[in-house]
Amino acid sequence: MEELIKKPGTVTKSDQMFSDRIADVPRSFIREILKVAISPDVISFAGGLPNRNLFPVEELKVSAGKVFDTMGKDALQYSNSEGYLPLRKYISNYYSVKHGLPVHSDNILITSGSQQGLDLLGKIMLNHSDEVIIEEPGYLGAIQAFSLYRPTFRPIPLLNDGIDTVALEKTLSGGDPKLMYVVPEFQNPSGISYSSDVRLKVIKSLQGKRCFIVEDNPYIDLRFEGTGSKSFYSYLPEKTILLGTFSKTTVPGFRMGWIVAPDDLMEKLLIAKQAADLHTSIFTQMLLFSYLSDYDNDSHIRKIINVYGRQRDAMVKAIERYFPSDVKFTCPQGGMFLWVTLPGTLSSMELFNIAIEKNVAFVPGNPFYTDRRDHYSTLRLNFSCSDETVIDEGIKRLGGSIDELMGKSMSEAN
Amino acid sequence: MEELIKKPGTVTKSDQMFSDRIADVPRSFIREILKVAISPDVISFAGGLPNRNLFPVEELKVSAGKVFDTMGKDALQYSNSEGYLPLRKYISNYYSVKHGLPVHSDNILITSGSQQGLDLLGKIMLNHSDEVIIEEPGYLGAIQAFSLYRPTFRPIPLLNDGIDTVALEKTLSGGDPKLMYVVPEFQNPSGISYSSDVRLKVIKSLQGKRCFIVEDNPYIDLRFEGTGSKSFYSYLPEKTILLGTFSKTTVPGFRMGWIVAPDDLMEKLLIAKQAADLHTSIFTQMLLFSYLSDYDNDSHIRKIINVYGRQRDAMVKAIERYFPSDVKFTCPQGGMFLWVTLPGTLSSMELFNIAIEKNVAFVPGNPFYTDRRDHYSTLRLNFSCSDETVIDEGIKRLGGSIDELMGKSMSEAN
Numbered sequence: 001m002e003e004l005i006k007k008p009g010t011v012t013k014s015d016q017m018f019s020d021r022i023a024d025v026p027r028s029f030i031r032e033i034l035k036v037a038i039s040p041d042v043i044s045f046a047g048g049l050p051n052r053n054l055f056p057v058e059e060l061k062v063s064a065g066k067v068f069d070t071m072g073k074d075a076l077q078y079s080n081s082e083g084y085l086p087l088r089k090y091i092s093n094y095y096s097v098k099h100g101l102p103v104h105s106d107n108i109l110i111t112s113g114s115q116q117g118l119d120l121l122g123k124i125m126l127n128h129s130d131e132v133i134i135e136e137p138g139y140l141g142a143i144q145a146f147s148l149y150r151p152t153f154r155p156i157p158l159l160n161d162g163i164d165t166v167a168l169e170k171t172l173s174g175g176d177p178k179l180m181y182v183v184p185e186f187q188n189p190s191g192i193s194y195s196s197d198v199r200l201k202v203i204k205s206l207q208g209k210r211c212f213i214v215e216d217n218p219y220i221d222l223r224f225e226g227t228g229s230k231s232f233y234s235y236l237p238e239k240t241i242l243l244g245t246f247s248k249t250t251v252p253g254f255r256m257g258w259i260v261a262p263d264d265l266m267e268k269l270l271i272a273k274q275a276a277d278l279h280t281s282i283f284t285q286m287l288l289f290s291y292l293s294d295y296d297n298d299s300h301i302r303k304i305i306n307v308y309g310r311q312r313d314a315m316v317k318a319i320e321r322y323f324p325s326d327v328k329f330t331c332p333q334g335g336m337f338l339w340v341t342l343p344g345t346l347s348s349m350e351l352f353n354i355a356i357e358k359n360v361a362f363v364p365g366n367p368f369y370t371d372r373r374d375h376y377s378t379l380r381l382n383f384s385c386s387d388e389t390v391i392d393e394g395i396k397r398l399g400g401s402i403d404e405l406m407g408k409s410m411s412e413a414n
Numbered sequence: 415m416e417e418l419i420k421k422p423g424t425v426t427k428s429d430q431m432f433s434d435r436i437a438d439v440p441r442s443f444i445r446e447i448l449k450v451a452i453s454p455d456v457i458s459f460a461g462g463l464p465n466r467n468l469f470p471v472e473e474l475k476v477s478a479g480k481v482f483d484t485m486g487k488d489a490l491q492y493s494n495s496e497g498y499l500p501l502r503k504y505i506s507n508y509y510s511v512k513h514g515l516p517v518h519s520d521n522i523l524i525t526s527g528s529q530q531g532l533d534l535l536g537k538i539m540l541n542h543s544d545e546v547i548i549e550e551p552g553y554l555g556a557i558q559a560f561s562l563y564r565p566t567f568r569p570i571p572l573l574n575d576g577i578d579t580v581a582l583e584k585t586l587s588g589g590d591p592k593l594m595y596v597v598p599e600f601q602n603p604s605g606i607s608y609s610s611d612v613r614l615k616v617i618k619s620l621q622g623k624r625c626f627i628v629e630d631n632p633y634i635d636l637r638f639e640g641t642g643s644k645s646f647y648s649y650l651p652e653k654t655i656l657l658g659t660f661s662k663t664t665v666p667g668f669r670m671g672w673i674v675a676p677d678d679l680m681e682k683l684l685i686a687k688q689a690a691d692l693h694t695s696i697f698t699q700m701l702l703f704s705y706l707s708d709y710d711n712d713s714h715i716r717k718i719i720n721v722y723g724r725q726r727d728a729m730v731k732a733i734e735r736y737f738p739s740d741v742k743f744t745c746p747q748g749g750m751f752l753w754v755t756l757p758g759t760l761s762s763m764e765l766f767n768i769a770i771e772k773n774v775a776f777v778p779g780n781p782f783y784t785d786r787r788d789h790y791s792t793l794r795l796n797f798s799c800s801d802e803t804v805i806d807e808g809i810k811r812l813g814g815s816i817d818e819l820m821g822k823s824m825s826e827a828n
Contacts, residue, residue: 016624017539017592017624017678018538018539018682019537019538019539019540019541019544019563020541021537021541022537022538022682022685022686025685025686025689047492048492049491049492050491052487052490052491053487055486055487055490055491057482057486057487057490058482060482060490061478061479061482061483064475064478064479064482065475065478065479068471068472068474068475068478069475072469072471073466073467073469073471074466075667076466076469076471076474076665076666076667076668077463077464077466077469077665077666077667078461078462078463078661078666078667079667111691112526112690112691112694112695113691113692115689115690115691115692116690116691119689119690119691123433123435123436123562124432124433124436125431125432125433126433127433127434127435130433141689141692144685144688144689145689145690147689148537148686148689149433178431210430210431247492251490251491251697252490252491252492253489253490253491253492253493253695253696253697254490254695254697254698255691255692255693255694255695264431268432268436271436271439271558272436272439272562274558275439275529275533275555275558275559275561275562276529276530276533276559276690277525277526277527277529277530277533277669277691278527278529278555278669279669280526280669281526281667281668281669281695281698282667283665283667283668283698284668284695284697284698
């Protein structure tokens with residue numbers, strides 16, 4: 001079959017018709033993969049989809065009817081750019097009750113998914129060549145959104161308990177980054193969480209620097225075990241920007257997220273939001289708020305945690321059973337992904353081409369790196385949207401693919 | 415009261431924390447005005463809101479229930495960036511049946527309102543200092559969206575039958591613009607439509623140039639009288655980008671629009687759309703499509719036309735009755751706005767301050783110009799969201815305000 005995997009950053013030759021910035025955006029690698037993974041015969045660990053069987057369809061249907069009945073025309077007219085105030089107050093309350101963080105509704109802007117928060121932030125802050133610290137491997141959506149504003153990425157490796165603070169210190173001493181983008185809980189793609197110790201060291205390193213921390217926490221409420229550490233916001237509220245989303249805890253299809261930022265940034269974010277799309281659908285904001293007010297979303301989240309936790313267990317068990325013992329992998333305490341490192345110089349690109357023939361898909365590590373070198377040996381596995389039997393079968397096939405790749409590699413070495 | 419009107423372009427002093435581009439965006443002038451105009455005592459001709467009494471609330475409620483029943487989880491999961499294919503096919507069919515234009519669904523991208531189409535277009539095409547031709551006065555949303563990509567605007571005055579083709583020819587001969595942004599039917603803010611003759615001259619002037627025409631037609635289907643002229647797309651499909659929206663013909667609160675572009679642009683627009691917000695709410699797309707399939711939206715549009723047509727008549731009649739005879743104004747054949755020019759050097763800024771004391775609001779002309787000089791004597795009036803009695807009373811108060819301003823101006827001159 002056609003080689004699907006291309007180096008990230010390989011874009012169509014740009015001519016003068018297009019802006020320079022669009023040439024800098026990596027082609028969506030995962031998009032290409034999802035196109036092959038869409039066949040019903042393929043077991044896909046490639047996507048980042050929540051489990052659709054858990055969507056509260058009936059509850060949302062009732063809430064939608066209620067919004068039409070009670071809000072009527074107000075739900076259909078143009079609205080303000082900040083977002084629906086009751087929903088912003090709900091989010092403020094969520095931070096206070098669930099995470100002990102004092103966030104005023106004036107500092108919350110409703111966005112079309114947290115992806116839009118990244119775009120707006122890049123837009124108001126980044127000039128060409130401004131430095132942005134990013135985790136390595138890092139979240140692809142952030143790499144894509146920021147790339148459009150042509151920053152210089154400063155990738156810092158992730159260790160088992162968070163970002164490499166020695167490497168961070170070194171990068172900070174040699175530069176003046178504007179933003180440091182982190183996903184401190186069950187990171188995408190690695191599944192890694194930051195320890196308290198690492199968080200404190202990061203805070204200390206940033207003291208006296210202009211750098212803002214962008215703390216993106218889409219998975220924070222999907223914890224299967226263990227206890228979380230304090231948010232960067234609790235230490236440095238005036239220098240921390242929070243991103244949040246309803247995509248992982250309620251539904252992704254509504255594209256409903258938010259950004260928390262200090263007053264001076266909020267003023268600029270609002271200008272950028274208005275220029276971007278005026279406001280996020282007011283009907284959908286009201287619908288989501290009505291659902292959150294009338295139903296127990298916490299109990300809904302517990303259901304998700306229960307299912308994803310079992311699916312993670314199934315994946316870890318299957319990896320232990322079917323993968324060669326020198327394959328390394330993370331065992332996340334929550335979220336939707338785990339991260340695999342193949343031994344030696346085995347290529348996850350080559351593995352993809354073998355695996356897809358066996359009808360199993362995943363995302364090779366490359367697109368999660370900004371340096372555009374090859375990162376042969378890593379890959380991301382998603383465990384949120386396949387049930388336990390399917391996970392077992394898929395990991396079995398993937399284990400067989402690794403065996404085949406190792407055999408091929410050995411015979412080539414001889 | 416506090417002087418509300420500030421010069422467009424006066425932004426808060428930017429420091430190095432922010433990007434250069436955000437400093438270039440005019441502060442939302444209309445936003446400030448709407449804040450004062452929100453009092454229930456104020457008769458506002460300032461906003462650009464469709465008449466809320468015409469929203470199809472019950473029909474959309476039924477359609478929402480149907481989407482939950484028939485599409486269920488598919489309406490709530492992540493979706494593709496292009497948009498819901500049946501909705502794109504509906505739009506393709508709309509162009510064919512209503513406007514005789516062959517537009518393939520592959521060349522249609524669903525956006526979060528047509529405002530997002532402007533943002534994505536600026537993002538993929540405009541480098542700093544690239545030239546953009548814009549009508550003078552021009553649509554504020556386009557000025558805002560494009561400003562973020564720091565182009566050099568080349569404003570061309572609007573005459574009674576469209577853009578000044580002599581001035582256009584001169585601008586084209588001395589430059590190499592990338593985009594020419596036009597609203598050829600019932601333009602916002604002026605209410606002016608392009609004649610066939612002007613369209614043909616524009617096409618001729620653009621021959622051999624790299625410049626794309628961006629044809630934004632939010633009001634095209636709201637024609638009260640007369641017949642329209644052929645779209646630029648029918649002459650130059652490969653060089654015309656179309657923007658459309660459901661905001662004016664169905665509901666604005668859903669933020670549902672689209673952009674039509676040739677293949678090579680579409681590829682880049684998709685990358686930018688994905689980086690901006692992944693996709694537009696799939697639930698809302700399905701809801702809108704369900705409504706459009708099950709109900710007669712053409713008859714709904716006829717209802718809107720009937721009401722807005724009567725409201726325009728009421729406004730024109732009231733202007734003729736209450737305004738001094740040397741005040742000039744346009745009489746649009748459709749849309750939502752008309753444009754007033756005060757005699758001599760009378761200032762619409764000063765008029766605003768007098769009028770708001772009499773509880774009537776409008777938008778002074780300044781924000782619709784890109785050159786940031788003062789355009790004292792012009793103003794925009796909206797007739798879509800006030801009924802005929804209110805329009806009569808508001809125009810009466812405004813006429814009184816003009817008399818007061820003229821009296822003041824006379825006494826100052828003496």
